Amino acid sequence: MFLKIVVKLLIFTSPVYCFVGYIGGFQYLIKEFASSVSIGSTPKHETRWMEQKLDHFDGNENRTWKMRYFKRLDFWKLNGPIFLFLGGESEASPNFLYTGIMYELAKETNGAMYASEHRYYGKSIPVNKTTVDNFKYLSAKQALADNAHLLRLIKSKPFFSNSKIVVVGGSYAGNLAAWMRLLYPELVDAAIASSAPVLAKKDFYEYLERVNVDYEQYGTRDCVNTINKHFTRYETMFETQEGIKKLKEEENICPENDMSIPENKQLFFLEKATAFMSNAQYGNTKIIKDHCANVNETKKYLLFDEPSFWIKRSECNDFDFNNMINDNYKNKINGIVCWTYQTCTEYGYFQSTSSNKQPFTRNIPVDFYVKLCTKAFGSEFNDTRIDDGIEDVNKMYGGLQPNVSKVVFVNGDLDPWSRLSILEDISYDAQAIVIPRASHCRDLFSNRENDHEELKEARKNVKYLIKRWINAEDYIVN
Numbered sequence: 001m002f003l004k005i006v007v008k009l010l011i012f013t014s015p016v017y018c019f020v021g022y023i024g025g026f027q028y029l030i031k032e033f034a035s036s037v038s039i040g041s042t043p044k045h046e047t048r049w050m051e052q053k054l055d056h057f058d059g060n061e062n063r064t065w066k067m068r069y070f071k072r073l074d075f076w077k078l079n080g081p082i083f084l085f086l087g088g089e090s091e092a093s094p095n096f097l098y099t100g101i102m103y104e105l106a107k108e109t110n111g112a113m114y115a116s117e118h119r120y121y122g123k124s125i126p127v128n129k130t131t132v133d134n135f136k137y138l139s140a141k142q143a144l145a146d147n148a149h150l151l152r153l154i155k156s157k158p159f160f161s162n163s164k165i166v167v168v169g170g171s172y173a174g175n176l177a178a179w180m181r182l183l184y185p186e187l188v189d190a191a192i193a194s195s196a197p198v199l200a201k202k203d204f205y206e207y208l209e210r211v212n213v214d215y216e217q218y219g220t221r222d223c224v225n226t227i228n229k230h231f232t233r234y235e236t237m238f239e240t241q242e243g244i245k246k247l248k249e250e251e252n253i254c255p256e257n258d259m260s261i262p263e264n265k266q267l268f269f270l271e272k273a274t275a276f277m278s279n280a281q282y283g284n285t286k287i288i289k290d291h292c293a294n295v296n297e298t299k300k301y302l303l304f305d306e307p308s309f310w311i312k313r314s315e316c317n318d319f320d321f322n323n324m325i326n327d328n329y330k331n332k333i334n335g336i337v338c339w340t341y342q343t344c345t346e347y348g349y350f351q352s353t354s355s356n357k358q359p360f361t362r363n364i365p366v367d368f369y370v371k372l373c374t375k376a377f378g379s380e381f382n383d384t385r386i387d388d389g390i391e392d393v394n395k396m397y398g399g400l401q402p403n404v405s406k407v408v409f410v411n412g413d414l415d416p417w418s419r420l421s422i423l424e425d426i427s428y429d430a431q432a433i434v435i436p437r438a439s440h441c442r443d444l445f446s447n448r449e450n451d452h453e454e455l456k457e458a459r460k461n462v463k464y465l466i467k468r469w470i471n472a473e474d475y476i477v478n
């Protein structure tokens with residue numbers, strides 16, 4: 001019931017959806033693991049707005065906009081460090097100034113806490129209109145420069161002159177945390193990169209391979225086979241007119257949807273796979289096991305009450321690709337549009353069925369996502385543009401071998417995103433921590449009763465490393 005309310009809230013009041021088909025869903029994590037904090041009627045944090053350049057790299061562009069950030073100083077004592085929680089592809093939350101690993105670090109080291117909101121997300125919208133042209137200032141590079149500008153502003157206060165700076169981020173913002181150390185090493189002293197898919201990749205077939213492994217390892221016997229039977233049955237039904245007719249009835253697909261159109265069919269398969277994807281990404285071994293027990297009851301097993309944002313449900317389930325584009329992408333600036341733009345221009349991350357080592361058949365090709373890019377943003381956002389963007393990103397930031405120190409890369413091995421992250425130490429000062437049976441970004445939150453020992457141990461290790469890197473030994477509290 002609780003989950004149901006959360007999801008409804010996300011869908012109807014927040015500009016950001018449970019973006020499980022993609023990387024996001026961070027709002028879900030916050031609600032689930034960081035919402036119990038009491039901010040109260042007299043919050044200990046302040047909300048601030050600062051002026052940022054629209055384009056940090058073009059001297060002729062002098063337009064500016066206002067970025068939102070949160071600030072909390074009540075733990076801070078002279079020479080204590082500064083912590084910045086980097087916003088990612090969703091609205092920023094002040095909750096991380098009240099709970100979680102950064103909060104604990106700040107408390108234990110007399111630190112100052114900040115949280116920034118990423119340009120184009122939440123309330124930090126730098127552009128007025130919604131034409132594609134206005135998205136051109138949306139990139140990690142610009143966002144990193146925004147955060148550098150914020151940190152310089154903070155450091156300009158004389159009382160902070162001896163304070164070390166630590167940045168923290170999860171998921172895409174985990175990339176940003178590592179890349180802040182890469183691009184601004186003189187400003188940032190250490191970083192936590194949690195579940196950070198630092199390698200940009202167009203055909204991210206490894207995602208569903210990991211979902212497969214999770215269900216093999218933690219599901220009931222024969223679970224993966226059963227999943228495959230269901231998906232193969234769908235595939236067979238799509239082959240004939242009678243089959244499509246029957247499927248439309250079974251799945252309450254809108255009568256006017258032409259399910260012989262490839263994109264509509266692909267959307268159907270993506271929608272069906274999303275339930276398994278979200279359970280692997282955000283769930284735990286028990287959720288996966290329970291899902292398997294109910295895998296034949298199509299509606300009963302979802303972590304999120306609504307399986308995904310992809311399709312619209314009213315009287316019937318609308319699987320029309322063009323409707324989906326018009327509803328979600330046309331003339332809008334919201335989390336979905338902006339994150340899709342970033343995948344189309346920088347990261348790819350297209351969760352395809354290109355691999356044989358997964359049970360979802362082969363009906364979600366990379367082409368589906370390329371079509372999404374061109375339909376949503378225009379014909380120039382084609383394969384060439386996507387490939388070039390990915391190449392540039394990996395060149396600029398170093399992919400799986402970023403030239404960084406004092407960064408800890410943390411991943412949960414259940415999390416399919418871990419396949420694009422750093423799972424082995426790069427050096428003594430750039431370490432990797434892999435948490436068995438943990439999902440996406442769980443290390444960023446505080447210990448809970450049901451957390452297993454390895455997760456608690458990982459949080460302790462992360463805190464130890466950060467304290468060592470900022471010379472906070474004096475403050476180490478066990």
Ligand SMILES: *[C@@H]1O[C@H](CO)[C@@H](O)[C@H](O)[C@H]1NC(C)=O
Nearest residue numbers: 054058059060061062063064
């Ligand atoms: C911004 O630049 C334009 C031309 O590039 C110039 O006309 C304008 O005065 C500038 N505005 C400010 C506030 O500097």
Ligand SMILES: *[C@@H]1O[C@H](CO)[C@@H](O)[C@H](O)[C@H]1NC(C)=O
Nearest residue numbers: 054063064065126127128129
């Ligand atoms: C948005 O509109 C405001 C007010 O009309 C203007 O001052 C600002 O420069 C505009 N921003 C951009 C990025 O065009």
Ligand SMILES: *[C@@H]1O[C@H](CO)[C@@H](O)[C@H](O)[C@H]1NC(C)=O
Nearest residue numbers: 226229230292293294295296
């Ligand atoms: C689900 O249905 C398949 C046949 O469609 C059957 O082989 C399998 O045993 C069933 N699994 C469960 C858990 O009931």
Ligand SMILES: *[C@@H]1O[C@H](CO)[C@@H](O)[C@H](O)[C@H]1NC(C)=O
Nearest residue numbers: 379380381382383384385386
């Ligand atoms: C993509 O579009 C550009 C022009 O915007 C064109 O030069 C290029 O050949 C196109 N690539 C593909 C794969 O169609």
Ligand SMILES: *[C@@H]1O[C@H](CO)[C@@H](O)[C@H](O)[C@H]1NC(C)=O
Nearest residue numbers: 181182185398402403404405
């Ligand atoms: C890595 O970064 C260091 C400075 O932090 C620099 O001296 C070195 O040349 C870089 N290595 C490469 C391969 O870019």
